[in-house]
Amino acid sequence: MRQKCMYVYLYDNFLRQKKYDSIIKAVEVRLTDYGIAGKILRLNNFIDPKQIIDDEIKRGAKTVVIVGNDATFGYVLSRAATCNCTFGFLPVGGNNTISEVLGIPTDVQACDVLSKRRKESLDVGWMNNRYFVSQLHVLPAKLKVVYDERFAVTANEKMEVVVCNLQPFYWKKDKKDQAEQVVHPQDGKLEAFLRPLTKQGWWGYKYEDPSVFPFEEMEIVSDSPFTVEADGKVSKEVKVKIKLAHGKIDMIVGRNRKF
Amino acid sequence: MIFQKPTPKNVVEEEMTQFDAQTVAERVDEVETIVGPSVNVEGDFASEGNIIVKGTVSGSVHTSRFLSVEPGAKIMANVRAGTAKISGEVKGNLKIRETIELTSTAKVLGDIECRVLSVEPGALLFGKVSMPGIEGAEVRNVKPRTSRRGEETAEAGE
Numbered sequence: 001m002r003q004k005c006m007y008v009y010l011y012d013n014f015l016r017q018k019k020y021d022s023i024i025k026a027v028e029v030r031l032t033d034y035g036i037a038g039k040i041l042r043l044n045n046f047i048d049p050k051q052i053i054d055d056e057i058k059r060g061a062k063t064v065v066i067v068g069n070d071a072t073f074g075y076v077l078s079r080a081a082t083c084n085c086t087f088g089f090l091p092v093g094g095n096n097t098i099s100e101v102l103g104i105p106t107d108v109q110a111c112d113v114l115s116k117r118r119k120e121s122l123d124v125g126w127m128n129n130r131y132f133v134s135q136l137h138v139l140p141a142k143l144k145v146v147y148d149e150r151f152a153v154t155a156n157e158k159m160e161v162v163v164c165n166l167q168p169f170y171w172k173k174d175k176k177d178q179a180e181q182v183v184h185p186q187d188g189k190l191e192a193f194l195r196p197l198t199k200q201g202w203w204g205y206k207y208e209d210p211s212v213f214p215f216e217e218m219e220i221v222s223d224s225p226f227t228v229e230a231d232g233k234v235s236k237e238v239k240v241k242i243k244l245a246h247g248k249i250d251m252i253v254g255r256n257r258k259f
Numbered sequence: 260m261i262f263q264k265p266t267p268k269n270v271v272e273e274e275m276t277q278f279d280a281q282t283v284a285e286r287v288d289e290v291e292t293i294v295g296p297s298v299n300v301e302g303d304f305a306s307e308g309n310i311i312v313k314g315t316v317s318g319s320v321h322t323s324r325f326l327s328v329e330p331g332a333k334i335m336a337n338v339r340a341g342t343a344k345i346s347g348e349v350k351g352n353l354k355i356r357e358t359i360e361l362t363s364t365a366k367v368l369g370d371i372e373c374r375v376l377s378v379e380p381g382a383l384l385f386g387k388v389s390m391p392g393i394e395g396a397e398v399r400n401v402k403p404r405t406s407r408r409g410e411e412t413a414e415a416g417e
Contacts, residue, residue, distance in 0.1 A: 151302030151318060153294075196297045209313070211295035214306075 007031075007038030007088075008061045010049065010076060012068030015092060016042070023092055023107050027067075030111040038065075043072070050080045057085050063252075064088070065114065069095040070167060074134045074231030081124050081131040081248050088114050088252040098134055098166050103254025113254040120257070124248040125165045125190055125230075128240055132230040133249070134167035136242065140197050140205075141226035146219040147192075153213070155196035158205070161220060162193040163242055169193050188259075189214040190244050216244045296331065304336070312347070323356075330364045337369075345382075352386075 015024060031037040039061075041052055053064050053076075065088035066076050073089060091099035091106045099106060104113050125132045138161040145153045145161065162169050169191075192213045197205040218241075220226075225236040291308030294300055298314035305321040312320075312328045317335040320326065326340035332347035342357045345365040353359060355373040363381030370387040378384065 151300055151304045154299050154301070156297055156299075194295065194298060196295065198297055208297050209295045210293070211298050211314070212291070212293040214291055214308070 006060065006062045007036050007065060008053070008056045008063070009038055009040045009065045009067055009090075010052075010072075011040060011042045012072040013042065013044050014069075015067065020092060026108045027090060027092070027111060030108050031114075034111060034115040036111075036115055038063075043068075043076070048079065049076045050083065053080045053083045053085065057083060061085060065090055067092060069093055070098050070134060071095065071232050073098050074132070077124075077133040077249065078131050078231040078233065081133070086117075086119060086250045086252060090114065097168055101166055101168060101258045102251065103257030105254070114252055117252055118255065119250055120253045122249045122251045123165060123188065123190075124245045125163065126243040126245050127228070127230050128237065130230070130233075131245070131248070133165055134231055135165065135169070136161075136163040136231075137229040138162075138220060138240070139227040139229070141222055141224070143226065144221045145192070145194065146221065147213060147215050148217050149219075153194060153211070155194070157199060158197045160195045160197065160207075162195075163218075164191045164193065189216060190218075190242065191215075192218060218242050294332075310340075328365075 011024075014020075028037065039056070041047075041056075043049065053061075056064065063086045064080075064083070066073055067090040069091060077087065089099060089102060089104055090110045091104060093106075096106055099110070104110050122133070125136060127136055140158040140160045142157075143155075143159045143161065145159075147153065192215055194211040194213070196208045196211075198208060200206040220237075220240040220242070222238060225238050228235050228237050228240055292306045292310045294304075294310070294312045294314045294316060296313045300314065300316045300318070302318045303321070304310075304316055304318060307323065309325040310320065310322050310327070312326070312332045312334060315333045315335075319336045320334060320338045320340070322340050324341045326338065326343040328334055328343070328345045328347040328349060330346045334347070334349045335351060337351045337354070338349065339354045340356070342359070343353065343355050344360040344362065345353075345367060346362040347364070348366040348368075350368045352369045353367065353371045353373070355371070357373070358375040358377070359371060359373045361367060361376075361378045361382040361384065363379045365379075365382040365384075367382075367384045367386060369385075370389070371384075372389050374390060374392075376388060376390065
């Protein structure tokens with residue numbers, strides 16, 4: 001007999017808005033049809049996802065489904081990557097790029113993927129002392145990047161670094177450039193995109209073409225503190241060590257995944 | 260004369276173009292590491308995939324696959340690669356397993372070791388080129404070199 005409450009659903013706070021009511025209702029109906037409906041928990045700024053997930057696992061939860069967008073996904077998994085359960089993802093609304101990589105359609109169709117339970121182990125990035133799943137962004141600063149303790153990369157002026165794990169990186173060559181160039185990260189390695197800035201005119205800066213380095217371990221060092229944004233959490237650092245932790249998250253993915 | 264059989268020279272050229280077309284297709288598919296312009300790389304730069312260099316690299320470069328040095332790029336290092344296309348500046352010895360292509364903008368200061376070498380008119384090369392395939396060449400090459408070195412040291416001693 002199926003255990004009670006095997007599935008737990010973590011709803012993002014923004015889903016309280018009225019415009020999402022119909023979608024949420026449709027999703028819940030579909031989940032009930034498949035027999036995978038479960039306990040619903042609503043996230044807010046004062047809830048630590050790791051703690052509530054651990055509590056639910058103790059009560060017998062086997063699968064935790066994140067309902068929301070890229071921000072929700074990053075917020076939950078950066079804190080709860082070590083939890084011993086299977087994760088699912090139900091992308092709702094806009095700002096969903098990770099779901100494309102995972103091969104999960106948005107809204108109601110995502111329930112079909114969830115019910116099929118095709119599981120994959122996903123890599124997680126490790127930054128200083130916490131996990132990140134989607135993307136790490138270092139704002140332009142004078143940086144030195146050391147890869148695998150073997151070679152160092154520097155730029156003449158400031159440099160911006162983006163480390164991609166699951167979330168693809170979009171960039172524009174300049175402001176006038178309309179076509180966005182997309183790079184999809186490969187699985188099994190983290191990908192770092194370095195964009196040096198060169199001075200143009202008195203105050204202006206111009207982005208150069210990005211450099212791409214696949215890596216497993218890297219260190220970003222600077223003389224002055226620089227801003228790091230990992231899965232939506234911003235901090236100031238002087239030294240950042242980024243590593244890859246293999247096979248940390250069990251995730252339900254779709255057939256059309258990009259890895 | 261018109262209906263003459265293709266000379267061995269022509270055959271080799273045809274084979275070469277086919278091989279080039281293949282390698283170009285491979286290169287486009289698997290671009291992995293890109294060193295962008297105005298980026299400096301120092302140290303043992305190694306990659307399992309293809310490398311495209313548009314900036315500056317010093318130390319050593321190693322890949323088992325394709326290396327492309329774009330116009331304006333500078334490499335001050337010993338290079339080891341599967342195949343290579345050089346359009347920029349290289350100061351150091353090149354050890355290429357298969358084919359190396361020097362385009363018209365290439366500047367190479369160092370010895371080249373490869374199987375197939377193609378040089379476009381305008382390319383600058385200063386160094387020794389050695390290719391496997393000629394029997395006895397290695398023995399001949401080694402002997403005079405050692406004697407020359409001996410002479411040089413003798414001269415320096417004087």
